[in-house]
Amino acid sequence: MYTFFKRTAPALSLLGLALVSCQPELDDIETSKGSADFTRYIAVGNSLTAGFSDGGLYLEGQQSSYPNLLAQQFKAVGGGDFTQPLFQTGQENGSGYLRLTGFTSTGSPTTANVTTNLAVRDRVVTRTSPASNPQLIYTKYTEPVNNLGVPGIRMSDIETKGFGNVASTGGNLLAPTPIFNSYFERITPAGSDQTYLERVAASNPTFFTSWVGNNDVLGYATAGAAASFLTPLADFTDKNSKLINALTANGAKGLVATIPDVTNVPFFTTVGPAFRATLAAANVPAIVVTTGAFSTTPGTPATRKSIPVTDIRDANGNGKQLFTLTASPYVTLFGRPNNGKAWRDVYNQARTSLPPTITLGVFLAIQGVDTTKAFGASAENPFPSTLVLDDAEQAVVKSATTAFNNALTAKANEKGLAIFDANAFFSRVATTGIVSDAVNNTAAFISGNLFSLDGVHPTPRGYAIIANEMINAINAKYGSSIQTVNPNDYRGVRFP
Amino acid sequence: MNLKSLLLAGGALLSGTAASAGGYQVTLAGQKNNGMGGVGVGLSLDQAAMFYNPGALTMAKERGVQVGVNATIARQAFRSQYGGPQRELKNNVVTPFNLYAGFTSEDRKFAAGIAVYTPFGNKVEYADGWEGRYSLTGIDLKSVYVQPTVSYAITDRLSVGAGVVILAYGAVNLQKDIPVEGAPGSGPAHVELDGKATTKIGFNGGIYYRPSDKISVGASYRSKIDAQVEGGDVKFSNVPTTLGSRFTANEFDATLPLPATYSLGVGITPNEKLTIGVDVNYVEWSAYKTLQFDFRGNNGAGGLVSTSGQVGGSNISVSRREYKDAVTLRLGGQYQLTSGLTVRGGASYDFSPVKDGFVTPETPDADRLGLTLGASYKFGKFGVDLSGQFVDLKKRTQTEADLVANNTADRVAGTYKTRVLIPGIGLNYTF
Numbered sequence: 001m002y003t004f005f006k007r008t009a010p011a012l013s014l015l016g017l018a019l020v021s022c023q024p025e026l027d028d029i030e031t032s033k034g035s036a037d038f039t040r041y042i043a044v045g046n047s048l049t050a051g052f053s054d055g056g057l058y059l060e061g062q063q064s065s066y067p068n069l070l071a072q073q074f075k076a077v078g079g080g081d082f083t084q085p086l087f088q089t090g091q092e093n094g095s096g097y098l099r100l101t102g103f104t105s106t107g108s109p110t111t112a113n114v115t116t117n118l119a120v121r122d123r124v125v126t127r128t129s130p131a132s133n134p135q136l137i138y139t140k141y142t143e144p145v146n147n148l149g150v151p152g153i154r155m156s157d158i159e160t161k162g163f164g165n166v167a168s169t170g171g172n173l174l175a176p177t178p179i180f181n182s183y184f185e186r187i188t189p190a191g192s193d194q195t196y197l198e199r200v201a202a203s204n205p206t207f208f209t210s211w212v213g214n215n216d217v218l219g220y221a222t223a224g225a226a227a228s229f230l231t232p233l234a235d236f237t238d239k240n241s242k243l244i245n246a247l248t249a250n251g252a253k254g255l256v257a258t259i260p261d262v263t264n265v266p267f268f269t270t271v272g273p274a275f276r277a278t279l280a281a282a283n284v285p286a287i288v289v290t291t292g293a294f295s296t297t298p299g300t301p302a303t304r305k306s307i308p309v310t311d312i313r314d315a316n317g318n319g320k321q322l323f324t325l326t327a328s329p330y331v332t333l334f335g336r337p338n339n340g341k342a343w344r345d346v347y348n349q350a351r352t353s354l355p356p357t358i359t360l361g362v363f364l365a366i367q368g369v370d371t372t373k374a375f376g377a378s379a380e381n382p383f384p385s386t387l388v389l390d391d392a393e394q395a396v397v398k399s400a401t402t403a404f405n406n407a408l409t410a411k412a413n414e415k416g417l418a419i420f421d422a423n424a425f426f427s428r429v430a431t432t433g434i435v436s437d438a439v440n441n442t443a444a445f446i447s448g449n450l451f452s453l454d455g456v457h458p459t460p461r462g463y464a465i466i467a468n469e470m471i472n473a474i475n476a477k478y479g480s481s482i483q484t485v486n487p488n489d490y491r492g493v494r495f496p
Numbered sequence: 497m498n499l500k501s502l503l504l505a506g507g508a509l510l511s512g513t514a515a516s517a518g519g520y521q522v523t524l525a526g527q528k529n530n531g532m533g534g535v536g537v538g539l540s541l542d543q544a545a546m547f548y549n550p551g552a553l554t555m556a557k558e559r560g561v562q563v564g565v566n567a568t569i570a571r572q573a574f575r576s577q578y579g580g581p582q583r584e585l586k587n588n589v590v591t592p593f594n595l596y597a598g599f600t601s602e603d604r605k606f607a608a609g610i611a612v613y614t615p616f617g618n619k620v621e622y623a624d625g626w627e628g629r630y631s632l633t634g635i636d637l638k639s640v641y642v643q644p645t646v647s648y649a650i651t652d653r654l655s656v657g658a659g660v661v662i663l664a665y666g667a668v669n670l671q672k673d674i675p676v677e678g679a680p681g682s683g684p685a686h687v688e689l690d691g692k693a694t695t696k697i698g699f700n701g702g703i704y705y706r707p708s709d710k711i712s713v714g715a716s717y718r719s720k721i722d723a724q725v726e727g728g729d730v731k732f733s734n735v736p737t738t739l740g741s742r743f744t745a746n747e748f749d750a751t752l753p754l755p756a757t758y759s760l761g762v763g764i765t766p767n768e769k770l771t772i773g774v775d776v777n778y779v780e781w782s783a784y785k786t787l788q789f790d791f792r793g794n795n796g797a798g799g800l801v802s803t804s805g806q807v808g809g810s811n812i813s814v815s816r817r818e819y820k821d822a823v824t825l826r827l828g829g830q831y832q833l834t835s836g837l838t839v840r841g842g843a844s845y846d847f848s849p850v851k852d853g854f855v856t857p858e859t860p861d862a863d864r865l866g867l868t869l870g871a872s873y874k875f876g877k878f879g880v881d882l883s884g885q886f887v888d889l890k891k892r893t894q895t896e897a898d899l900v901a902n903n904t905a906d907r908v909a910g911t912y913k914t915r916v917l918i919p920g921i922g923l924n925y926t927f
Contacts, residue, residue, distance in 0.1 A: 023574065023915070025582065102738045165807065303833045326554055435896060435900055437908045438628065438630040438631040438675075438908060440905070483579040484577075484578055485578060486576060486580060488675070492675075492676075495676055495738050496738050
């Protein structure tokens, strides 16, 4: 036996060696920076740039913000350190956010607010935030940052003095002045009136991304076109031009993203289809809504509009009228007499911008609302406009989006910048979805992986896919080959 | 490095991994044939003729009992389209085996025997967290055929044979992660399908003709068997409780075709000591159109009212395979060096049945080149057969765009490269 062992031993060890050399090796993908210089990357934008998700800004969202993912990929081609105003441990839940708690017996998601470990440092009363509901301000982060994403900022805000100063509380109703932005306040030194544009101009990037403008239409749309306002095109064009000029002043290269069509996001596509099905099953032919802004003139009630049930947009895109995600608790009240919940809530929201003499009773009288009648089914007690984005309002949003996007792309082309057409991309995602390694990601609420629980802001997975599209646009423009990220390394909606 | 540590290194590596050959076919049915590029249809080497060509069984020079076992050790590299580290398989070894017992009548007119072999099988286990985890984390497919065989020599140059092919044992275990996110720190949601195939019957047959002492030709056929799992187990782990109603199935049904094979072979014997064989196999892989799982049963995870048979909110899973028929070319020879020692060599080229853009993690197939070596030593009535194969699969890449275009986006985008080493040993006793 020993002899057998001795004789076969060389053969066996040869086999061992053969196995070592048997393991194939595949080369890593080669990367290069092309004609761009990623040494100092600055990200300019709003909530999308900050990594806002689930209705809040918190550490996990910040860490998977698309600028952070881009910076991580830029590292392989000479990118420098990328600093974000991260919430610290112990305050990692930042502003607080929504989490999924489960589903009702009918399959509707239920959510709850995360209220622990917040970074709230104080509460401030402003013109629009009364003592009963003050504006929160957050633990300051005044070290230099590369991610200048400020949730809520509009293109129209970039030259507003005191936009980051807690002293800007908005004056009063008769003489309104600008109100500070809590997230810009967070990263601005105390007492400074520096504008966002000045902050950007001082950032001195070698490479930048700029994605501003969503809020110039989004606020108007998410309020069902009843509140907020659309930025005038001339103002938008002018400020965008200043922004890009500031970013490119030292010859930086960069990327500009366009504004997606907000009507493709789950915020507008989730409630309507289910409500339509419920109404159809109950043989309801039509519902009544108000359209446009609420009335401020006694004797001229808010405009009523009857919407045939077949005109509510369903999952297949039939029908035109959209319900907001915020309409979810109200649609179940349809047809109930003596139900004023929706209008009471509308009044409470609008209250701060109304003279103190306008009580709930007066407000309802001006709108011509009688809440004893069947809710949503009668002209006397219609759905408030804030819950519905009707086709006329959609057309306004769409044409503003198109005009803004034309301004964004014209300026980007003038400066020879890369363009991420987020509008075209999200339209495509809404129709076909996007696959990542056997996972189908769609624009569906909760199950689609891409949109977080607020129905507007992406999940980490959604941000990863945005980063990849931007990388593709950068590679195409600057001849670089930067590796994309694996979307599946980033989560969709978390289920308990 | 001394001999002992080399041995230890070799020994540790022997506990390596596994793969299939041409789809999920395994062509390791005879230890002598294994050393000769897998030829055998036009030859009558030994009892393994029952597999290669039952018609040649009466012409086998030797009769007796033989057993062989192989260690299939696969090494694979995968790189995702999205970059990241090279992924390698967990190291497993699968051991396809073969067992033959044959008896030939005194006048060499009749022969009968029984064969046990593993014509199909596949075991692949991917590293944790690899990019294709939502497509597959591991598969273990086993089949054992038992084949009673008879052969009859019509003349001393022409013989025929046939066997009843019984799928005596078949089992599949398939696992993957489910793309849902649970609480932070909870492991990945996972599903395991595990089932046994029902016993099925097919047949094989062959004809063998020796026009001269130096030339022999053969043809053989083995029929298709549909391996069918009824009521296999569906097991979920780590599925978030709020999604219970979408994951209620506890049983599945599935069918996997084990395709028919046509083979032609030529044997050339220029002298007593030298034998050369050339084979062509044609496998009807086109039978494999889709892999479908039907789910049923209710594990109660979604409460009493939830719909039964749900896996991810659906009671069926259909995945396109669309295999094409495929050819394997084989060439091999043996030379008798001394009265006891015979040496062998050969090569094969296996055209993959898997079309571009259809490569799945469970069968990361590509055209493959095989190189083989073998040797036998006889001690009187006993003989030992050693064989070694080295199989190199072509590098194969598919992008997410390819997958979407082919409607095969249920698999992973990236590049595969696989090599397989298959040492084998056989023992035989002739009388």
